Amino acid sequence: MMSEEIKVTDLAKAFERQLNIMAHALGGKDPTGWFRNHYVSGEECDNYSDLCLLEKSGFMERVKTPLFCAPADIVFIVTERGKDLFR
Numbered sequence: 001m002m003s004e005e006i007k008v009t010d011l012a013k014a015f016e017r018q019l020n021i022m023a024h025a026l027g028g029k030d031p032t033g034w035f036r037n038h039y040v041s042g043e044e045c046d047n048y049s050d051l052c053l054l055e056k057s058g059f060m061e062r063v064k065t066p067l068f069c070a071p072a073d074i075v076f077i078v079t080e081r082g083k084d085l086f087r
Contacts, residue, residue, distance in 0.1 A: 018050050019085065022059060022078050029086050039076045040069060051076050059085070 023029045025039035039060070041048050051074075054060040059082035065075045 014050070017047075018054055018059075021047055021050055021054065022082050022085070025060070025076065025078050026083070026086070031083070031087055037077045038063075039078075040065075040073050041076065042070075042072045042074055044072070048074075054082065058082075 019029075021039060026037055027033060027035040039051065041051055051060060055062060055076065059079060060076045061079055063075050063077050065071075065073050069075065
């Protein structure tokens with residue numbers, strides 16, 4: 001039973017971390033205050049695996065990286081499904 005509780009705690013922490021990534025991309029958790037929708041990362045960044053999980057879950061998607069970004073940068077946006085988590 002103890003290992004199951006740890007797994008649930010770990011999942012909750014991971015989900016909270018992922019919610020914070022999406023909130024940062026949008027400019028906050030409150031939909032009335034959203035003023036952007038992008039998150040720049042890269043394969044070497046600590047949060048890249050979370051971004052990939054969010055992408056696979058349909059909460060974020062990869063978009064074309066603007067030319068002013070570094071070639072290794074990867075840009076993600078929050079999808080409508082992801083935004084729904086805050087509404």
